[in-house]
Amino acid sequence: MTEIALNNLGKSFGPFTALSAMNLTIADGEFVALLGPSGCGKSTTMNMIAGMLQPSEGEILFDGRNVVNLPMARRGVGFVFQNYAIFTHMSVRENLAYGLRAQGVARAERERRTAAIAELLQLTPLLDRPSAGLSVNILQRIAIGRSAVVEPAIFLLDEPLSNVDAAFRAVMRGELKALQRQFRQTMVYVTHDQLEAMTMADRIAVMDQGKLLQTGTPLDIYNNPQNTFVARFIGAPGMNILPGTLAQSDRGMVVDLGSMGRAAVPAVAARPGPVLFGFRPEQVTPDSHGALTLPVSFVERIGARSILHLGAGAAQAKAVLDNDTTPPKPGETLRFSVDPQAIRLFDPATGNAIGGST
Numbered sequence: 517m518t519e520i521a522l523n524n525l526g527k528s529f530g531p532f533t534a535l536s537a538m539n540l541t542i543a544d545g546e547f548v549a550l551l552g553p554s555g556c557g558k559s560t561t562m563n564m565i566a567g568m569l570q571p572s573e574g575e576i577l578f579d580g581r582n583v584v585n586l587p588m589a590r591r592g593v594g595f596v597f598q599n600y601a602i603f604t605h606m607s608v609r610e611n612l613a614y615g616l617r618a619q620g621v622a623r624a625e626r627e628r629r630t631a632a633i634a635e636l637l638q639l640t641p642l643l644d645r646p647s648a649g650l651s652v653n654i655l656q657r658i659a660i661g662r663s664a665v666v667e668p669a670i671f672l673l674d675e676p677l678s679n680v681d682a683a684f685r686a687v688m689r690g691e692l693k694a695l696q697r698q699f700r701q702t703m704v705y706v707t708h709d710q711l712e713a714m715t716m717a718d719r720i721a722v723m724d725q726g727k728l729l730q731t732g733t734p735l736d737i738y739n740n741p742q743n744t745f746v747a748r749f750i751g752a753p754g755m756n757i758l759p760g761t762l763a764q765s766d767r768g769m770v771v772d773l774g775s776m777g778r779a780a781v782p783a784v785a786a787r788p789g790p791v792l793f794g795f796r797p798e799q800v801t802p803d804s805h806g807a808l809t810l811p812v813s814f815v816e817r818i819g820a821r822s823i824l825h826l827g828a829g830a831a832q833a834k835a836v837l838d839n840d841t842t843p844p845k846p847g848e849t850l851r852f853s854v855d856p857q858a859i860r861l862f863d864p865a866t867g868n869a870i871g872g873s874t
């Protein structure tokens with residue numbers, strides 16, 4: 517198993533910079549998700565790690581050894597793409613065993629490993645079926661198995677679940693995680709779906725517009741986003757961010773949110789003045805003595821929870837409430853509080869988090 521270090525990695529296509537100054541070390545056996553919107557440079561990064569694309573600058577080290585000039589076949593990486601690449605004229609078994617056969621693995625060992633991976637991915641009953649005609653879900657499962665069976669030291673997956681249906685995606689999230697636990701490969705997983713990244717990854721690297729914005733554990737990124745992009749991108753719905761004014765009151769620091777109210781915040785190392793006031797929809801607590809109010813514009817009921825759409829214009833927010841209390845109706849006003857410790861402030865000029873207590 518292998519540590520991957522990206523040092524100042526960059527890629528330009530003519531005048532266009534697809535990736536700039538990426539620094540990221542992925543530990544041996546770690547599962548890191550590269551997360552970001554379409555076009556942010558995730559696949560470009562992945563293709564350089566795999567050896568399909570030459571960097572314009574920087575280094576890629578596998579266990580300390582620069583592999584930039586090493587061809588893909590000699591890097592020891594397994595790669596699964598969004599579009600499964602299955603040989604449809606072969607059976608499921610032949611597809612799964614393909615890489616082992618190419619490596620010259622002896623027959624008994626080949627059969628043992630093929631059977632084991634089929635069992636792990638619930639493909640055993642299908643082993644002798646021709647691959648042609650199987651569903652997209654199953655074909656992607658075979659593609660994952662075919663790469664995993666050769667036990668590459670590094671396993672790269674680029675949006676492997678984006679073409680499968682939602683129910684199957686949920687199942688596969690669990691199976692991929694189990695697969696990685698079993699083989700302990702270093703795993704890099706590209707996705708634009710924050711839920712996939714949050715549920716599977718040991719650490720998430722959030723990217724936007726060719727830049728790495730933040731790296732951390734899912735919980736750290738959820739709780740302590742370093743800027744407004746990460747704050748809004750992580751979470752479903754993302755963090756509420758409203759304009760306000762930081763002020764000193766006789767009871768400590770507050771953020772004045774105009775007609776919405778004034779919220780007490782922990783003492784921060786920031787001057788009074790304009791700030792962006794952030795709080796997660798899950799941290800809204802209906803509270804008849806709460807300091808904040810917003811009108812309810814509509815209510816989405818999603819099973820066990822409701823998403824309240826609050827306010828209008830710049831003062832818009834969402835609240836996620838459990839359905840054990842009857843949610844307010846559109847037109848009513850929600851009075852609520854937010855735990856001061858859960859409030860995050862951002863600089864309106866840069867979008868960066870204003871951190872640290874005084």
Ligand code: ATP
Binds near residue numbers: 552558560
């Ligand atoms: P997606 O999920 O849509 O694939 P991504 O984050 O993986 O997004 P990349 O595929 O890495 O994004 O692309 C990053 C940027 O680089 C995009 O703007 C893309 O158009 C551009 N790009 C990628 N490959 C090339 C190329 N061969 N020539 C020119 N521009 C390219």
